[in-house]
Amino acid sequence: MKHSQQAKPLLHIAPALLLTIFFTFQAAYATGETGDLTAKVAALELGMDGYTIGTKLSADKKKYSSKHMLSDAYEGTYKFSDGELSVVVAQKDDTVLALYQRKEEAGIDQARKMITGLVGLYSDPTAMAHDKLVYWAYNETGKIPEEKYNQSRENAEKLDVLATVKFNSDFSITDETLDEQQKGTIYFIISSDRLSKEFMGND
Numbered sequence: 001m002k003h004s005q006q007a008k009p010l011l012h013i014a015p016a017l018l019l020t021i022f023f024t025f026q027a028a029y030a031t032g033e034t035g036d037l038t039a040k041v042a043a044l045e046l047g048m049d050g051y052t053i054g055t056k057l058s059a060d061k062k063k064y065s066s067k068h069m070l071s072d073a074y075e076g077t078y079k080f081s082d083g084e085l086s087v088v089v090a091q092k093d094d095t096v097l098a099l100y101q102r103k104e105e106a107g108i109d110q111a112r113k114m115i116t117g118l119v120g121l122y123s124d125p126t127a128m129a130h131d132k133l134v135y136w137a138y139n140e141t142g143k144i145p146e147e148k149y150n151q152s153r154e155n156a157e158k159l160d161v162l163a164t165v166k167f168n169s170d171f172s173i174t175d176e177t178l179d180e181q182q183k184g185t186i187y188f189i190i191s192s193d194r195l196s197k198e199f200m201g202n203d
Contacts, residue, residue: 038095041163041192044138047099048121051087053163053190057094065089076200088191090199097199098191105183111169114186122165131172136165163192 041054050061057065065080065087073079077097079088088098103110115134119125126137126149137144139160152159170184 037192037195037198040140041195043140044142044163046122046138046163046165046190047096048190049082049085051082051085051096051099053096053098053192054195055096057089057096062094074200088196092199095195095199097196098189100187100189100191102185102187104185106169106186107181107183108171108173111171111173111186114188115167115173118165118167118188131174132169134167134173137161138163162194163190165190 038054042052044054046053047055050058061082064082065078068080068082070079070081070086073088076091077088078091079086081087084101084103086100086102087096088100089096101114103114118134118136122136122143124146125134126144126146127135129135137149137159139162144159144161149159151157165188167186167188169186171182
């Protein structure tokens with residue numbers, strides 16, 4: 001499966017960049033900082049269908065994964081499907097790194113249904129951009145409110161984002177004049193880029 005640019009930190013990393021990530025984070029992993037980061041991500045309880053990023057696969061899910069493997073995983077990870085959900089897992093210790101779902105040739109009704117499901121799980125989003133991206137951002141204490149997110153942008157302050165939930169669409173999800181027959185790609189991804197970088201390349 002190919003993903004749009006928003007998923008690039010996890011799903012489209014070039015070999016040269018993987019080497020950079022490996023040497024940058026190798027020392028942190030050795031000192032146990034990865035364990036601390038994993039615990040912080042897990043505490044946010046971001047996930048669905050029995051999977052939570054930052055936690056390890058259960059024995060049943062591990063057994064299930066072996067029969068539903070996907071071939072396009074990157075170094076340091078393996079990937080499998082569970083229904084329409086794809087699960088990205090660290091090879092080292094079976095920690096769940098990301099969950100995503102992608103639909104090709106989707107319509108506006110499918111897009112709205114996907115967003116409604118995410119809002120049901122994660123409440124109001126942190127931000128929306130270009131009428132195509134809906135974004136939930138989390139720091140160590142929980143979801144970053146929209147007001148704080150907007151203030152930080154206005155003041156050019158950097159937010160310490162630990163994990164995100166992102167929905168993206170090829171077409172506007174707010175345009176009421178949109179042709180109901182229009183089709184495009186939609187997807188969501190639940191992930192922590194910081195945690196993924198810690199594990200990738202660390203076999």
